[in-house]
Amino acid sequence: MNKAIEISEVSKSYGYIHALDRVNFTVEQGELFGLIGPDGAGKSSLYRIIATLSAPDSGTATVNGMDVVRDYRKLRKRIGYMPEKFSLYQDMTVAENMAFFSSLFGVSAKENYDLIAPIFSQLEKFPDRMAGALSGGMKQKLALSCALIHRPEVLLLDEPTTGVDAVSRSEFWDMLATLREKGITILVSTSYMDEATRCERIAMINNGRILAVDTPSALINRLDENLYNAVATDMFGLLSRLRSNPDVIDCYTFGATLHVVGNDNFSAGQVEEALKKTGMEDVRIYHATGTIEDLFIKQIRDGK
Amino acid sequence: MENNNPAISVRDLTKKFGNFTAVDHISFDVGKGEIFGFLGANGAGKTTAMRMLCGLSFPTSGQGQVAGYDIVSQSEDIKRHIGYMSQKFSLYGELTVIENLRLFSSIYGMNRQSFRHASSRLLEELEMTDMQNALVKDIPVGWKQKLAFLSATIHSPEIVFLDEPTGGVDPVTRRKFWELIYKASSDGMTVFVTTHYLDEAEYCNRVSIMVDGHINALDAPAALKQRYNVSSMDEVFRIVAKDSTRSD
Numbered sequence A: 001m002n003k004a005i006e007i008s009e010v011s012k013s014y015g016y017i018h019a020l021d022r023v024n025f026t027v028e029q030g031e032l033f034g035l036i037g038p039d040g041a042g043k044s045s046l047y048r049i050i051a052t053l054s055a056p057d058s059g060t061a062t063v064n065g066m067d068v069v070r071d072y073r074k075l076r077k078r079i080g081y082m083p084e085k086f087s088l089y090q091d092m093t094v095a096e097n098m099a100f101f102s103s104l105f106g107v108s109a110k111e112n113y114d115l116i117a118p119i120f121s122q123l124e125k126f127p128d129r130m131a132g133a134l135s136g137g138m139k140q141k142l143a144l145s146c147a148l149i150h151r152p153e154v155l156l157l158d159e160p161t162t163g164v165d166a167v168s169r170s171e172f173w174d175m176l177a178t179l180r181e182k183g184i185t186i187l188v189s190t191s192y193m194d195e196a197t198r199c200e201r202i203a204m205i206n207n208g209r210i211l212a213v214d215t216p217s218a219l220i221n222r223l224d225e226n227l228y229n230a231v232a233t234d235m236f237g238l239l240s241r242l243r244s245n246p247d248v249i250d251c252y253t254f255g256a257t258l259h260v261v262g263n264d265n266f267s268a269g270q271v272e273e274a275l276k277k278t279g280m281e282d283v284r285i286y287h288a289t290g291t292i293e294d295l296f297i298k299q300i301r302d303g304k
Numbered sequence B: 001m002e003n004n005n006p007a008i009s010v011r012d013l014t015k016k017f018g019n020f021t022a023v024d025h026i027s028f029d030v031g032k033g034e035i036f037g038f039l040g041a042n043g044a045g046k047t048t049a050m051r052m053l054c055g056l057s058f059p060t061s062g063q064g065q066v067a068g069y070d071i072v073s074q075s076e077d078i079k080r081h082i083g084y085m086s087q088k089f090s091l092y093g094e095l096t097v098i099e100n101l102r103l104f105s106s107i108y109g110m111n112r113q114s115f116r117h118a119s120s121r122l123l124e125e126l127e128m129t130d131m132q133n134a135l136v137k138d139i140p141v142g143w144k145q146k147l148a149f150l151s152a153t154i155h156s157p158e159i160v161f162l163d164e165p166t167g168g169v170d171p172v173t174r175r176k177f178w179e180l181i182y183k184a185s186s187d188g189m190t191v192f193v194t195t196h197y198l199d200e201a202e203y204c205n206r207v208s209i210m211v212d213g214h215i216n217a218l219d220a221p222a223a224l225k226q227r228y229n230v231s232s233m234d235e236v237f238r239i240v241a242k243d244s245t246r247s248d
Helices: A043-050 A072-076 A094-104 A113-120 A136-148 A166-181 A193-198 A216-222 A235-243 A268-277 A292-301 B046-053 B075-081 B097-107 B112-125 B141-153 B171-186 B221-227 B233-241
Strands: A005-014 A017-027 A032-036 A058-063 A079-082 A154-157 A185-190 A201-206 A209-214 A226-231 A248-254 A257-262 A284-287 B008-017 B020-030 B035-040 B061-066 B082-086 B159-163 B190-194 B206-211 B214-219
Touching: A005 A043, A017 A043, A017 A201, A017 A209, A032 A166, A032 A193, A043 A058, A043 A185, A079 A136, A094 A136, A113 A136, A113 A166, A136 A154, A136 A166, A166 A185, A166 A193, A166 B233, A193 A216, A193 A292, A201 A216, A201 A292, A209 A216, A209 A292, A216 A292, A226 A235, A235 A248, A235 A257, A235 A268, A248 A292, A248 B171, A268 A284, A292 B171, B008 B046, B020 B046, B020 B061, B020 B206, B020 B214, B035 B046, B035 B171, B046 B061, B046 B159, B046 B190, B075 B082, B082 B141, B097 B112, B097 B141, B112 B141, B141 B159, B141 B171, B171 B190, B206 B221, B206 B233, B214 B221, B214 B233, B221 B233
Parallel strands: A032 A185, A032 A201, A079 A154, A154 A185, B035 B190, B035 B206, B082 B159, B159 B190
Antiparallel strands: A005 A017, A005 A058, A201 A209, A226 A257, A226 A284, A248 A257, B008 B020, B008 B061, B206 B214
């Protein structure tokens, strides 16, 4: 069986900016695959190539065995693409947008209704509302419904949760899990590192390069570091003190604690004692479990 | 001067659009030099509230002072005494670093001498002096962020409003930006910041959480975590925001 998505040595430049630099990865059939990286990493450039909207300078990309350049007409019926920027017709109503996208793909909204029902049900209450007048979360649901109306084999979602609050983000991921159960392959990108764990496998991307591809737990296991939490009342004082310690490779804020990366000589107990003696009486340093965000920080530190 | 007055003080601030109450009787104070995190679900009313605080829109009822000026009768004075930075970089890519700064300084009414003084000091502090003649579109995202912050604070405002300043930014740049915020705050600047990254809520002195136009929680992160008996602001947010009924 063909891979759902196969990206092989894909490069793309815009003028002198190398947006994508020999990108390789594959997405299996039915997989929920995440592309994790900050703004400017090259995520949207890659989406435009997979969605057949731009051609790579070199390398190949296929979706279900079909080439994105040669077979673009056939492919467009089989993929659903939701770009980062809201791109429905703002001056058409909810119902008009749905009707438009159905007729574009030559389907009726009814025949695939089971697929969109969990997402679209909340929008049905106002079919006559202009798309431009919907709230952010509702726009997102309408865009997703329109991307799904033709029951695509592969769903391409470019940063669907950017600017969305934590509770709504988590609801959106629940929705993706439901779609995945219906057999749709999903490629979803995000700049929120904590969303990586909602994917089966992820590719970490930065500066146009893929840093690593694997399951989130395997990637975290790869994080071969002496990682500790450090807390004290004066967090920013603690940060600068730890950074000046020669056995500390890196120290950065991590929510309620600091994360400390120590070298082989680093002893949490000794450092804690030394800090206590110099006035930081409430300091505590203890083992930390790494996350995808720690791995990303390490990769950037190592210049990857 | 009025050193004991809060930087921001609002009472029963309300904004209605037709029969929809976007902001519903919110009251709070922000102390001078404080880092105040303004959190809430999408559609909770954060942007509407922030626009009123910046003098860009008037309340339907209620009152408030920002930097000592009345938000209704002195909104033009407020605009001159605050800084504002949004998630979308408000910089001009075709201008150089120094040209961007000069533009913002003249918008804020600074004369040439004080601009020269402020820009050379700030560029040096942020180690950007070598970059001052580079076009903004060519500089890395981390520098753009620093520059956007500089542009919003070149006139040494009493308060700076940061609207999702770190959205989409890589984890290292995001952290460096927060160190910039800490530096500004320790120099006495008041920082009013919105974010969807809940680890960043931990870095604020105090945090408010808006739900359906109301402020449903307001305290120091440690106190909020204790009150809801959880270990992170992420959990606090989920507990407080889950009662949201607005459609978003």
